Amino acid sequence: MSFDTTEHNRRRYCFDGVESVWLFGYGSLIYKVDFPFLEQRPASIEGWARRFWQGSHDHRGTLESPGRVVTLIESPATCCKGMAYRVSPDVFSHLDVREKNGYLRFVTPMIFTDGTREDGLVYIATEDNAAFLGPAEDAEIANQISNAQGPSGRNSDYLLKLATALRTLGDDDPHVFALESYLR
Known part of the structure; x- marks a missing residue:
């Protein structure tokens, strides 16, 4: 079973x-x-929300026991904070492999903290990809995350590092922080 989107991207x-x-x-x-x-x-x-709805069969889980990682879902009136990187196009040869488990590159308008805007690329795992797990109760998602582990480490480490990084950015992401509270 393959979820690899490398060549498509x-x-x-x-x-x-x-x-x-x-x-x-x-x-x-x-x-x-x-x-x-x-x-x-x-x-x-703008217009996107971060959700732990994507399965991870290659980094934070396995085919038999997939982890959960974030993707974006459309959500009007929602603002998703993150980090923008200006990169050389050759970086995508690495990133396409790293993000191969169902993620596709899309163009998105970004807003920097000083109010300036630029278009950028973003990897999104849409609901029609083979690894998409979709919504579930927070307790169920947290349980799956706490039990999953893959070649890149424990799935819980992914969640906890993301929560810490979001706090550093000054983001208040209710979904991520609710899942974090179940793990702690």
Whole structure:
């Protein structure tokens, strides 16, 4: 069973003649920056909410016991805070593999903390991908997260590091913090 979107993302955008691209991170891309960047700035996107609705079969879980990681769902009047990175297009050869488990690249308008705006790329796992788990009760999601582990470590570490990173950004994400409270 494959959830790999790597090649699809590589065909999705042409970077010919482009020196740099903005990338918006809202999950592990906030705290696990394993790629070079030219600039880093807090930013937000409007109309999206962060949810632990994506299965992780390759990083924070296994095929037999998938973990849960965040994706974005459309949510009018919601603002999702994260971190924007200005990167060289060659960084996507690494990121497409890192985000291969059902995530696709989309263009999104971003708002920086100083009010300026730029378009950037964001990885979103839509509900039609094979690894999408969808909504569940917070206690059920937290239980799945607390029991999952994969090649990148414990799923609970992902959640706890994300909660810490969001506090550092000054974000109050009720979904993430509710799940964190179940784990603590």
